[in-house]
Each structure stands twice: as C-alpha cells, then as structure tokens.
Amino acid sequence: MEGPEGLGRKQACLAMLLHFLDTYQGLLQEEEGAGRIIKDLYLLIMKDESLYQDLREDTLRLHQLVETVELKIPEETQPPSKQVKPLFRHFRRIDSCLQTRVAFRGSDEIFCRVYMPDHSYVTIRSRLSASVQDILGSVTEKLQYSEEPAEREDSLILVAVASSGEKVLLQPTEDCVFTTLGINSHLFACTRDSYESLVPLPEEIQVSPGDTEIHRVEPEDVANHLTAFHWELFRCVHELEFVDYVFHGERGRRETANLELLLQRCSEVTHWVATEVLLCEAAGKRAQLLKKFIKIAAICKQNQDLLSFYAVVMGLDNAAVSRLRLTWEKLPGKFKNLFRKFENLTDPCRNHKSYRDVISKMKAPVIPFVPLILKDLTFLHEGSKTLVDGLVNIEKLHSVAEKVRTVRKYRSRPLCLDMEASPHHLQTKAYVRQFQVIDNQNLLFELSYKLEANSQ
Structure with missing residues (x-):
C-alpha cells in the first residue's frame, strides 16, 4: 500500500493500536496472546517508520505505551520479580495495612491462611488467580513438612x-x-469425611462488648481516612472491570479482583457501623455513637465520597440497629432530621432519583456508590441483545461505554484532602483500614435484643 491511501490506512491502524494500549495498559500483562499480537504489530510499524515520516510522532508514542505496559520486545529480557501483596481483609501487620493500595492482577502473589478442621492453619503463597486444585497442592506440600499428617x-x-x-x-x-x-x-x-464437622473460627462467633477505637476518634478523622482509603481502592479498579463483571460474571473473576474487593469493602463498612453500635452496652453512649456516625456520613458526603456515605447510612438502617427505639429517642432532633434527609437521599425510589440529582452536580474527584453503576450496566446488558441478526448492537455498546466513561470522569482529578496530622494519625488510619466486624445478621439481632428486648 503505497501513496496517500496506504499511509491513511497505516495511520488508522496505528491510531487504533494506540487507543487499545492506552485503554488496557497493565491488563495486557495477563493476556499472552494479546502481547504477541502487539509485539508483531510494533515490529512491523517500526519497519515502516523510515518510509513514512508522518508516522514518526505516533510511533514514538507507541514506543512509550509499549514500555508502560511492559511488553518488552527483546525476548531475553527477564521479567521483574513479583512482590507479594496483602489483601486488605487479611492484614495481620500494621505496616501492611498502612501501605498505599495498588491494583491487583491475576498473576500477583499473596499470602493466605488455609485452616484445618481443628483450626490449626498453614500459610501458603499463591497467585491471586490460583485454582482450587493449585491451592490444595500448596496445602498438601506444606503439610508434608509440618507435624500435621500429610x-x-x-x-x-x-x-x-x-x-x-x-x-x-x-x-x-x-x-x-x-x-x-x-x-x-x-x-x-x-477430607470429605470431616466436611460436616467444620465450624467457624472462635473469634468470628464470640464477641466482647465494650469501648473500641471508634469512641476515641473524631468524626472528621474517621471520615477523611475512609475517603482516602476508598479513593485508593476506587483508583485501582480498571474501567474494564465494570464491563467484565456484568458481561462475563463468574468467568471474569480474574479481571475483576479490584472491583470485587471494593464491593466487599462497602459491605464491610456497613457491617462495621452496625457492629460498633450493637457492641456498645450503655444507652447514652450508643446514642452518642449514632450521632457520631451521622456526622461521619455528613463529612463523607461533603468529601464527595458517596460510597462511604451510602455504607454508613445503610449500616444505621440495619434492622438490628433501627429497632433500638429507646436509643434513637435519645438522639437530638437536629440529628434525627439530618438522618431522615440522608435516608431520602439513599432511597431507591424512582430509580434512585435523589442520589442521581446530587451526583450529577458534583465535579471530580468523586467516589460514586459503585453498586448502582453495576446495576445500571446490568440493566443495559440484560435489557437488549449484544448481537441482533448476527450484527453487533452498536447502540447497546455505546450506552455501556457512556456509563463506564462516568467512572473516568469521577477520577479525572486527584483527591486532595486537608488531613492534619493528629497525634493518633497512624492509629486511626490503621483502625479504618482493618475493621473488625460481625457479618452474621443473626448474631447482630441477638446483640440487639440483649440491649433492648422489647423495642419494636
């Protein structure tokens, strides 16, 4: 293809490749086939660079992007050694939970405990994407070198x-x-014989009421640390994870690890609120705790962290908490009215109109209520076919892309919080990043009835 027409086609091909690389970036490290194709295209484009001067600028940008996604052209180049990453729900050391969160990929390695029926455990090092068979292989190998019967x-x-x-x-x-x-x-x-004898770990079913860290920290400190941490987690989620989560479901787990963790964190915050309230035995202190959580929700909303805002409000709306009539009656009228406004904002009526009106007026940086984005994408996906008469439904894909682009818009500016370093800054940060929660609703109700047996 010589002449202007040939050059135009090459430029179009190069533009498509640049856009592809710019969108996928590090995700390509997980796809060997894609890496080989891009490598071949890169080498062909480099040959044409001397023939077409107009390609030079785009070729330079391509070279930079290829380096960014670590698609090293020389095959003898050794990949860098991988660092083991901690999952935030599996922290055991303070220094781990204080680390800035980075995106997970399926090939990343983590440490994880695997328990035995007697609650002894082995710690294995495994790829995040490891299969159950691989995990069992690592466990068996560990048991062979321990006192446990192999x-x-x-x-x-x-x-x-x-x-x-x-x-x-x-x-x-x-x-x-x-x-x-x-x-x-x-x-x-x-073994299959011991399956029925498996029971939860004691620390998951035995709780001790009393004062925890939440009683000693200021609402503003907690809210700001929530926002900072959730911004880190939100930034780790690639835009394509939203598409994979909805379109591929179970088959997309490797590609949606960061999104899964963010959704679990939202659930964790919700249970944290309920746990802290229900572990507080004194009615006066419980009322103060309700007041503190409402303040935290208000500051999160002010920070444009609607994920934390939603999670805190849903925690206060937990049936085991909302039934504590005597506790809620002790709350000042000002805070009762404020909480009612928050409930109206999180009300799903009219397709979450109140929430959508609020977030539409916000400018980046914003942390949205991520489950609602997934709900919208699911509606778009299930509401129309991807293929119609053998042809791609472009209108559907445009609608999906438009929804995903809102994620890019929310993250188009960096988060800048005015967080003054308090004497207990690191302690508060560690507390916020490793909540100890009760996620068993039956246990939460038991605690609730012990506090107020006759409340309706």
Whole structure:
C-alpha cells in the first residue's frame, strides 16, 4: 500500500493500536496472546517508520505505551520479580495495612491462611488467580513438612466457611477464590469425611462488648481516612472491570479482583457501623455513637465520597440497629432530621432519583456508590441483545461505554484532602483500614435484643 491511501490506512491502524494500549495498559500483562499480537504489530510499524515520516510522532508514542505496559520486545529480557501483596481483609501487620493500595492482577502473589478442621492453619503463597486444585497442592506440600499428617492432594477438598456456619464446597477448577470470600469467611482444607464437622473460627462467633477505637476518634478523622482509603481502592479498579463483571460474571473473576474487593469493602463498612453500635452496652453512649456516625456520613458526603456515605447510612438502617427505639429517642432532633434527609437521599425510589440529582452536580474527584453503576450496566446488558441478526448492537455498546466513561470522569482529578496530622494519625488510619466486624445478621439481632428486648 503505497501513496496517500496506504499511509491513511497505516495511520488508522496505528491510531487504533494506540487507543487499545492506552485503554488496557497493565491488563495486557495477563493476556499472552494479546502481547504477541502487539509485539508483531510494533515490529512491523517500526519497519515502516523510515518510509513514512508522518508516522514518526505516533510511533514514538507507541514506543512509550509499549514500555508502560511492559511488553518488552527483546525476548531475553527477564521479567521483574513479583512482590507479594496483602489483601486488605487479611492484614495481620500494621505496616501492611498502612501501605498505599495498588491494583491487583491475576498473576500477583499473596499470602493466605488455609485452616484445618481443628483450626490449626498453614500459610501458603499463591497467585491471586490460583485454582482450587493449585491451592490444595500448596496445602498438601506444606503439610508434608509440618507435624500435621500429610494427606493426598486428591483426597482433600477446599471449603469456604462463613461466620454464620454456612459452608461452600469449592470445585477444583474454580479460580480467583480469594477475592470472592465473604468478609469473615475463611478457607478450610479437609477430607470429605470431616466436611460436616467444620465450624467457624472462635473469634468470628464470640464477641466482647465494650469501648473500641471508634469512641476515641473524631468524626472528621474517621471520615477523611475512609475517603482516602476508598479513593485508593476506587483508583485501582480498571474501567474494564465494570464491563467484565456484568458481561462475563463468574468467568471474569480474574479481571475483576479490584472491583470485587471494593464491593466487599462497602459491605464491610456497613457491617462495621452496625457492629460498633450493637457492641456498645450503655444507652447514652450508643446514642452518642449514632450521632457520631451521622456526622461521619455528613463529612463523607461533603468529601464527595458517596460510597462511604451510602455504607454508613445503610449500616444505621440495619434492622438490628433501627429497632433500638429507646436509643434513637435519645438522639437530638437536629440529628434525627439530618438522618431522615440522608435516608431520602439513599432511597431507591424512582430509580434512585435523589442520589442521581446530587451526583450529577458534583465535579471530580468523586467516589460514586459503585453498586448502582453495576446495576445500571446490568440493566443495559440484560435489557437488549449484544448481537441482533448476527450484527453487533452498536447502540447497546455505546450506552455501556457512556456509563463506564462516568467512572473516568469521577477520577479525572486527584483527591486532595486537608488531613492534619493528629497525634493518633497512624492509629486511626490503621483502625479504618482493618475493621473488625460481625457479618452474621443473626448474631447482630441477638446483640440487639440483649440491649433492648422489647423495642419494636
């Protein structure tokens, strides 16, 4: 293809490749096939650069993008050694939870505890995308070098046990199970004979009422640390994870790890609010705690952190908390009215109109209520076919792209919070990033009835 027409086609091809690389960036490291294709195209374009001077600027940008996504052209180049990353729900050390969050990829390695029926455990190092069979292989290898009796890999099963006692048997071919565990769920390796004897860890079913860190920290400090942490998590979610989550479901787990973690964090904050209120035995202190959480919600809304705002309000709306009539009666009228306004804002009536009106007036940076974005995408996906008479439904894909572009808009500016370094700054930061919560609704109701048996 010589002449202007040939040059135009090459420029169009190069523009498409640049847009593809710019959109996918680091995700391409997980796709070997895509890497090979881009490598071949890159080498062909480099050959044409000397023939077409007009391609030079785009070729330079392509070279920079290729380096960014680490698609190293020389095959002898050794990949950098991978650093083991902590999952925020599995922190055991303060220094881990204080680290700035970075995006997870399926090939990343993590440490994870796998428990035995007697609640002893082995710690394994595993890829985030590891299959159940791979995890059991690592467990078996660990047991062979411990005092535990070694079991054959094929005789072990892997089970997710929730704090409620619910058990889910994981199939050998399932992968990416780490990011889909419930808040207080743990992995157990056992034989089929011992499956029925599995019970939650004692710390998940035994709670001790009393004063916790929430009583000692200022609402503004908690709200700002919530916003800062959730901004880190939100920034880690690639735009395509929203599409994969809705379009691919179970098959997209590897590509949606960061989104899964953000959704679980939202649930964790909701349960944290309910847990803190219900572990407070003194009615006066409980009322003060309700007041503090309403203040936290107000500051999160002011920070344009609607994810935290929603989570806190939903925690206060938990049936085990909302039934505490005597406690709510102690709340000053000003805060009762403010909370009613917050409930109206989170009301799903008329397709979440109140929320949509508020967020439409906000400018970046914004942390949206992510589950609603997924709800909208699910409606677009299930409401019309992707293929119509063998042709791609362009209108549907444009609508999906428009919705996903809102995520880009919300993150188009950096978050700048005025967070004064208080004497307990690091302690508060660590507390906010590793909540200890009760996610068993039956247990929450038990605590609620102990506090106010006759409330309606």
